Structure formats: C-alpha cells, structure tokens
Amino acid sequence: MGRMITIKALKYNPNSKVSKAHFAKYELEETPGMTLFIALSKIREEMDHDLSFDFVCRAGICGSCGMMINGVPKLACRTLTKDYKDGVIQLMPMPAFKLIKDLSVNTGEWMEGMSKRVESWIHTNEEIDFTKLERPIEPDVAQEVFEIDRCVECGICVAACGTKLMRPNFVGAVGLNRVARFYADPQDNRTDEDYYELVGDDDGVFGCMSLLACEDNCPKHLPLQSKIAYMRRKLVALR
Ligand code: SF4
Numbered sequence: 001m002g003r004m005i006t007i008k009a010l011k012y013n014p015n016s017k018v019s020k021a022h023f024a025k026y027e028l029e030e031t032p033g034m035t036l037f038i039a040l041s042k043i044r045e046e047m048d049h050d051l052s053f054d055f056v057c058r059a060g061i062c063g064s065c066g067m068m069i070n071g072v073p074k075l076a077c078r079t080l081t082k083d084y085k086d087g088v089i090q091l092m093p094m095p096a097f098k099l100i101k102d103l104s105v106n107t108g109e110w111m112e113g114m115s116k117r118v119e120s121w122i123h124t125n126e127e128i129d130f131t132k133l134e135r136p137i138e139p140d141v142a143q144e145v146f147e148i149d150r151c152v153e154c155g156i157c158v159a160a161c162g163t164k165l166m167r168p169n170f171v172g173a174v175g176l177n178r179v180a181r182f183y184a185d186p187q188d189n190r191t192d193e194d195y196y197e198l199v200g201d202d203d204g205v206f207g208c209m210s211l212l213a214c215e216d217n218c219p220k221h222l223p224l225q226s227k228i229a230y231m232r233r234k235l236v237a238l239r
C-alpha cells in the first residue's frame with residue numbers, strides 16, 4: 001500500500017453569487033509514478049465531480065495544466081506527488097489570468113492579447129509568390145528560431161513574474177521571447193525602430209526587473225533572461 005497524501009485545492013466559482021473561496025481537502029493513496037494529473041483525475045472521479053482543472057495532453061506539450069503547486073507555478077501533468085516529502089500539496093489557480101473556476105484559468109485570452117500586442121507574425125516587404133519555394137534560411141539561424149519557438153504558452157513565466165504584479169500591462173517573458181523569435185528570423189523585415197515602438201518601454205523590454213523567476217520556472221527551459229537582455233541591449237541605443 002502506498003502512503004496517504006493530502007491535496008488541498010482552492011475552490012471558487014467567480015460566476016456564482018453563492019460561491020465562497022475555500023480550500024477543499026482530499027486524502028488519497030499515492031500510486032507509483034503518480035502525477036498531479038493522475039491525483040486530480042482520481043479526486044474528480046471518486047470524491048468531487050465538481051472540481052475544475054485543465055488538462056489536454058498529459059505530456060507537458062499543450063501547456064494547459066499550469067497551476068500554483070505549494071506556491072510555485074508548474075505544469076501539473078509533469079509534477080510527481082512523491083517529490084512532496086510531507087505528502088501535503090496545496091493547489092491554487094495561477095495569478096495574472098482570468099479565473100474560470102477552481103484551478104482553471106483562461107490563459108488563451110491573455111496569450112491572444114499578447115500575440116496581437118507584439119504583432120506576432122512575419123512582417124515582410126516582399127511580395128509573396130506561393131508558386132515559388134520558400135527562401136532557404138541558414139541552418140544555425142533556423143535552429144535558433146526553432147529553439148525560441150518551443151514555447152507552449154503555458155503562462156507559467158507570467159504567473160511567476162514579480163514585474164507583472166507591479167505592472168499589469170507588462171508583456172511578460174513569453175511576449176518578449178516572442179519578439180526575440182521574430183527578431184532572429186531573417187524573413188521578418190522589421191527594423192530596430194519598429195521593435196522599439198512595439199516594446200521599447202516599461203511595459204516591454206525595459207520593465208523587466210530581472211528577478212529570473214520566468215526562466216527558473218519555464219518547463220521548456222527557454223533562455224528567457226538572455227533573450228530579454230539581448231533585446232534590451234539592441235533597443236537601448238534608441239532611447
Ligand atoms: S516561455 Fe516557458 S513558461 Fe513562458 S509560456 Fe512559454 S513555455 Fe511557458
């Protein structure tokens with residue numbers, strides 16, 4: 001028999017007039033290799049059908065299961081219960097995003113706003129001819145763009161960010177990483193001045209206080225701080 005663990009999950013429905021925020025406590029037996037996805041699914045199946053949380057891929061790919069786990073934002077499907085030695089795990093929804101219910105937040109709406117804000121698409125002056133092959137990119141440049149593009153939009157860097165708490169309009173490490181992705185892409189013809197217009201302020205690249213929590217917690221281990229520092233160095237000359 002495995003050890004008994006306790007999971008305390010914040011429950012609250014912002015759309016209900018009678019709902020009051022409270023922690024619900026669940027006790028269950030830990031099974032080998034148990035992730036929080038498995039634990040929460042068991043709780044919902046056997047103890048509380050009303051508990052809301054988000055999962056899609058269960059493999060750290062879709063980015064939908066971010067939540068505060070003992071105060072730290074993490075992907076629940078990649079978090080093993082055995083790593084919590086005292087067997088007590090407290091779950092809360094990620095801050096900075098609109099609460100849907102309990103542990104479920106709307107990261108999609110925030111990410112859509114961020115994508116529009118940083119104009120997250122290729123800006124080119126060239127006429128696109130769909131009958132021609134794409135212009136080749138040097139392999140090392142393509143690799144760099146690919147590496148930055150591994151972001152799964154989980155929102156963990158936003159939930160972890162101290163700057164975001166102080167500056168609600170801060171575009172976050174995910175937004176600045178996105179800017180760095182297009183900056184590195186030779187197909188994007190935006191100039192330094194264009195990027196300065198976009199993120200050359202305290203809600204952008206000059207607002208980051210370099211607290212490093214984004215990079216410390218990013219489940220994809222993206223080099224967020226060096227990308228922010230690089231963009232800041234490029235744009236500071238235009239101040
Ligand atoms: S940069 Fe990392 S932590 Fe932030 S949204 Fe992308 S994958 Fe998640």
Ligand code: FES
Binds near residue numbers: 060
């Ligand atoms: S369920 Fe997809 S990342 Fe966790």
